Amino acid sequence: MPRTAASVPFATRAVVLRARPLGEKDRILTLFSPERGKFSAVARGARSPKGKLAATAQPFVLARFALATGRSLDIVTQAQIETMHPHIAGNVLKTSWASFASECADHAPEGVADEHGFAVLEVFLDALDNSPDFSAIEAAGVWFQSQWLAHSGYAPTIGFCVVCERKIEADEELWFGPLAGGTLCRNCRGTQNSPERVSSDSMRALYRLERSRRPPASLADAPFSLSERAQGELARSVERALLVHADGRFRSLGTLQDARAVAHLEGNSSLS
Amino acid sequence: MLYPRPLEALLYELEKLPGVGPKSAQRLAFALLRRDAQQNDDLAGAIRDVKAKIRPCENCGNYTDVEICDICASPKRENGLLCVVAEARDVLAIENSNEFFGRYHVLGGLFNPLEGVGPEQLKISEMIGRLGPEHVEEVILALSPTVEGETTGSLVARALEKHGVKVTQLARGLPFGGDLDYADQVTIAGALRGRRELG
Ligand SMILES: [Zn+2]
Ligand SMILES: [Zn+2]
Numbered sequence: 001m002p003r004t005a006a007s008v009p010f011a012t013r014a015v016v017l018r019a020r021p022l023g024e025k026d027r028i029l030t031l032f033s034p035e036r037g038k039f040s041a042v043a044r045g046a047r048s049p050k051g052k053l054a055a056t057a058q059p060f061v062l063a064r065f066a067l068a069t070g071r072s073l074d075i076v077t078q079a080q081i082e083t084m085h086p087h088i089a090g091n092v093l094k095t096s097w098a099s100f101a102s103e104c105a106d107h108a109p110e111g112v113a114d115e116h117g118f119a120v121l122e123v124f125l126d127a128l129d130n131s132p133d134f135s136a137i138e139a140a141g142v143w144f145q146s147q148w149l150a151h152s153g154y155a156p157t158i159g160f161c162v163v164c165e166r167k168i169e170a171d172e173e174l175w176f177g178p179l180a181g182g183t184l185c186r187n188c189r190g191t192q193n194s195p196e197r198v199s200s201d202s203m204r205a206l207y208r209l210e211r212s213r214r215p216p217a218s219l220a221d222a223p224f225s226l227s228e229r230a231q232g233e234l235a236r237s238v239e240r241a242l243l244v245h246a247d248g249r250f251r252s253l254g255t256l257q258d259a260r261a262v263a264h265l266e267g268n269s270s271l272s
Numbered sequence: 273m274l275y276p277r278p279l280e281a282l283l284y285e286l287e288k289l290p291g292v293g294p295k296s297a298q299r300l301a302f303a304l305l306r307r308d309a310q311q312n313d314d315l316a317g318a319i320r321d322v323k324a325k326i327r328p329c330e331n332c333g334n335y336t337d338v339e340i341c342d343i344c345a346s347p348k349r350e351n352g353l354l355c356v357v358a359e360a361r362d363v364l365a366i367e368n369s370n371e372f373f374g375r376y377h378v379l380g381g382l383f384n385p386l387e388g389v390g391p392e393q394l395k396i397s398e399m400i401g402r403l404g405p406e407h408v409e410e411v412i413l414a415l416s417p418t419v420e421g422e423t424t425g426s427l428v429a430r431a432l433e434k435h436g437v438k439v440t441q442l443a444r445g446l447p448f449g450g451d452l453d454y455a456d457q458v459t460i461a462g463a464l465r466g467r468r469e470l471g
Binding site: 025050084251254255 | 383392420449454
């Protein structure tokens with residue numbers, strides 16, 4: 001590539017959110033980095049098996065990138081892979097979760113620094129990569145969703161009624177309203193669209209997940225010790241809250257829901 | 273600089289083609305202008321025909337101009353050996369390697385949630401439907417060694433689990449990240465020869 005006076009080289013760690021074919025030999029990458037947030041860059045020759053950037057220009061790769069500012073798009077000049085997250089590729093459920101997380105990050109505005117968003121994504125992909133079974137994958141996924149919800153500024157109110165702001169006592173019935181953004185008391189539940197009756201266990205878990213720096217190994221074990229039913233409430237509440245604020249625009253959601261349902265039926269994801 | 277409108281329209285259409293930038297579009301357009309009208313009519317006819325007459329084979333999804341493609345119809349092809357590929361263009365890449373004499377099955381894409389391609393969008397049940405009638409004993413997964421290709425591979429392998437066929441995968445002569453149709457013939461031939469059973 002000819003070096004022009006205008007080209008300002010820069011280096012950053014970044015996760016590859018997407019890698020789409022560009023022309024005959026190249027890929028266009030959507031990257032997510034702490035310093036730049038989401039941005040696009042061209043990986044020249046990455047579609048060719050002999051291309052130096054072929055292995056880097058794959059979704060969910062975490063690498064250190066050297067880039068040059070091109071005329072219209074940034075261009076990857078060098079890349080050093082930190083991890084490919086090798087156990088995600090080849091696993092339908094993990095790939096579906098990683099795709100969903102990528103899509104969340106892809107909704108971020110272009111070029112806005114996002115250290116916290118990057119940290120959440122990095123921890124999630126690492127946990128997903130190392131998840132040994134279905135329950136670990138689910139725990140990581142629900143952790144990511146609750147973290148991303150809070151990161152996007154929609155951390156749900158838990159323990160107080162979002163409408164009347166009254167503290168909900170431990171022995172009281174409670175509901176979750178995704179649009180209202182938190183728990184609802186018996187009196188106020190009627191003011192909201194489709195609130196779900198939930199247990200205090202699942203809501204406590206949501207509160208705790210949002211404040212954990214890493215996903216738990218399982219939601220069934222301590223400290224969460226959630227019943228199957230409470231896990232379902234938690235998973236639905238987080239997902240519905242996330243969807244409300246994203247206007248439901250997740251292309252990968254259908255595939256993720258199918259993959260989760262299949263894995264749930266099998267009791268375990270077949271980890272190949 | 274402004275071109276006369278018909279020339280502008282031609283350049284606009286040419287530049288939409290893969291690998292054709294403004295420079296090559298200009299070269300092609302001026303070459304077309306210099307040729308006789310008959311030659312250009314033949315070219316236009318061929319372009320029209322390809323879209324009107326080429327369709328996916330009803331058995332395997334390969335490109336054909338009849339109901340069942342030549343490969344599916346040929347008695348010379350080995351029964352029992354099925355090579356699963358993502359796109360019809362991959363059939364050509366493997367045919368060029370001169371290493372494979374069974375039949376193909378085109379999935380019609382690769383598992384890619386971000387593009388809305390899940391298991392339902394791929395022709396997996398059609399593949400299962402061919403196992404019995406065609407006495408398939410071995411299914412070779414010839415998919416790109418990419419995240420999408422590997423995940424598609426395990427999806428297909430899982431669907432084949434209960435059917436008692438041997439499932440093999442191209443050898444790792446192909447480096448991770450490259451697309452299958454860009455691998456050269458020698459590499460594909462080597463990868464086919466060295467294929468391994470999926471464990
Ligand atoms: Zn209330
Ligand atoms: Zn055919």
